[in-house]
Amino acid sequence: MESIEISPKNIRQLSNISADELNALLKTKKISNLLIDVRSTQEFNGLNGHIKETKSLPFNLLLKNMNLLKDYKDYKIVTICNGGGLSLMAGMHLKQAGFKDVNNLIGGMSEWIGKGYPVVVENNKLNGSPTEETLENNLENSPTGKILDSKGKLCPIPVIWTK
Numbered sequence: 001m002e003s004i005e006i007s008p009k010n011i012r013q014l015s016n017i018s019a020d021e022l023n024a025l026l027k028t029k030k031i032s033n034l035l036i037d038v039r040s041t042q043e044f045n046g047l048n049g050h051i052k053e054t055k056s057l058p059f060n061l062l063l064k065n066m067n068l069l070k071d072y073k074d075y076k077i078v079t080i081c082n083g084g085g086l087s088l089m090a091g092m093h094l095k096q097a098g099f100k101d102v103n104n105l106i107g108g109m110s111e112w113i114g115k116g117y118p119v120v121v122e123n124n125k126l127n128g129s130p131t132e133e134t135l136e137n138n139l140e141n142s143p144t145g146k147i148l149d150s151k152g153k154l155c156p157i158p159v160i161w162t163k
Helices: 008-012 019-028 059-064 066-072 085-096 108-114 132-138 157-162
Strands: 015-017 033-037 076-080 101-105 140-142 145-147
Touching (some): 015 019, 019 108, 059 066, 059 085, 066 085, 076 085, 076 108, 085 101
Parallel strands (some): 015 101, 033 076, 076 101
Antiparallel strands (some): 140 145
């Protein structure tokens, strides 16, 4: 798939949906929805879980397998990630591929969880999953500032925050 330009014009072509709106939409079941979580499989199955009935399709696999979604071109699609950045890019790729009703969950899973909406946690005891202590140790003091270990993360938000 060819790359797309991230510009205000391209971003405006994508609809956003809030956690409140998505929660209300999921309760109505009046339209066909496809929720796509573009986080890594580890994040999807991790301690924070995922939204019920969401399909895990990590960003890199989404781009390589867009043809698998061709039957969903007329569905209301909602892309989801941790903070809304990676899912925004995924949504822009889906729009470019001809999907009509693509929406990005504003604030991602952070916003969803912050609002207290339900999540599914399928395996909260993953082998080698980081504990709170491990996560705190990954944010170390260094002579030049703090080091944030974001290995395995596809989301551009940590890079943007760091900048």
